[in-house]
Amino acid sequence: MNDKFLAIVNPAAGGGRSAKFAGVALRRLKCEGLRVDAIASMAPGHAVQLAREAYDQGYRRFLAVGGDGTAHEIINGIFSREGQPDRVELGFLPMGTGNSFLRDFTKKGAESSVEALLAGRKRAVDVLRLCHTTGTIFSFNLLSVGFTADVGALANRRFKAFGHLGYLFGVFVCVLQLKRRAFKLRSDAENSWDDRRCLFLTFNNSKYTGGTMMIAPTADPTDGFIEFVRWGPIGRLGLLKMLPRLYDGTHTQHPLSETRRVKQVHFALGEPVDVMIDGEIVTVILRGIDVLPGAMDVYV
Numbered sequence: 001m002n003d004k005f006l007a008i009v010n011p012a013a014g015g016g017r018s019a020k021f022a023g024v025a026l027r028r029l030k031c032e033g034l035r036v037d038a039i040a041s042m043a044p045g046h047a048v049q050l051a052r053e054a055y056d057q058g059y060r061r062f063l064a065v066g067g068d069g070t071a072h073e074i075i076n077g078i079f080s081r082e083g084q085p086d087r088v089e090l091g092f093l094p095m096g097t098g099n100s101f102l103r104d105f106t107k108k109g110a111e112s113s114v115e116a117l118l119a120g121r122k123r124a125v126d127v128l129r130l131c132h133t134t135g136t137i138f139s140f141n142l143l144s145v146g147f148t149a150d151v152g153a154l155a156n157r158r159f160k161a162f163g164h165l166g167y168l169f170g171v172f173v174c175v176l177q178l179k180r181r182a183f184k185l186r187s188d189a190e191n192s193w194d195d196r197r198c199l200f201l202t203f204n205n206s207k208y209t210g211g212t213m214m215i216a217p218t219a220d221p222t223d224g225f226i227e228f229v230r231w232g233p234i235g236r237l238g239l240l241k242m243l244p245r246l247y248d249g250t251h252t253q254h255p256l257s258e259t260r261r262v263k264q265v266h267f268a269l270g271e272p273v274d275v276m277i278d279g280e281i282v283t284v285i286l287r288g289i290d291v292l293p294g295a296m297d298v299y300v
Helices: 013-031 046-056 068-079 110-119 147-158 164-176 236-247
Strands: 002-009 036-040 059-066 089-094 122-132 135-139 142-146 185-187 200-204 226-231 257-262 264-267 273-277 280-284 286-299
Touching: 002 013, 002 046, 002 068, 013 036, 013 059, 013 089, 013 110, 036 059, 046 059, 046 068, 059 068, 068 089, 068 122, 068 135, 068 286, 089 110, 110 286, 122 142, 142 147, 147 164, 147 200, 147 273, 147 280, 164 236, 226 264, 226 286
Parallel strands: 002 036, 002 059, 059 089, 089 286
Antiparallel strands: 122 135, 122 286, 142 200, 142 273, 185 264, 200 226, 226 257, 264 286, 273 280
């Protein structure tokens, strides 16, 4: 077993900020006594392969040097292997655009992450598992369908170069093209299917998405539950009035909003939909979501 950290660096994260500053941050950790090997991912999805190969080589400690997408790929490289993985540890050197997950624990960003790594300060956190018709995807932040995924898909596909501003561009385009759809599902031991139209559904492990949007203000990544937020078929004018409240979590007080804690969700969908997972977009036919309680140790 290798007791070193493997830092997987995404040079493209943060519009190239990671490529510029990752070396300095890693040298600081090494100077403070942390044993670290490093490797760079070369394209989207490459960090999945790197993490899987590193796990097979005996690494159990990983550093995500980039944004939430980098951590997402590392987690999927580890948890998508056959069989139950050994206990793994994940630290962050946040240099991406969003870095949403860490906001649940600190407002100090990279500095707090370095402090946690040097002090050995870590917590067991949950991992969400999405099953679809052709495979499984793991999440540490959130999964979402409907308006939020539509915005994420548009921002990633057309406005990613604009960072946070690109996300706002996506929001206003999706408001103009507003869709309110049904995603047939049931959770836990429910017998009946919910096929009500909605604006969006989110299944949250942590509070934030899009960097500062507090989509699930009562979510806790250590409680063993999925925070399920449903927002009903609000109209354009009502949505525009409510958008600022997505940033402080008070949108959940709206009469069309519902929040509950669940362990698993089953879907009955016949066609693929866009799903936002940890800031990334996939298009799949959903089958179910469940939670793996305390499945991973995170330095926070």
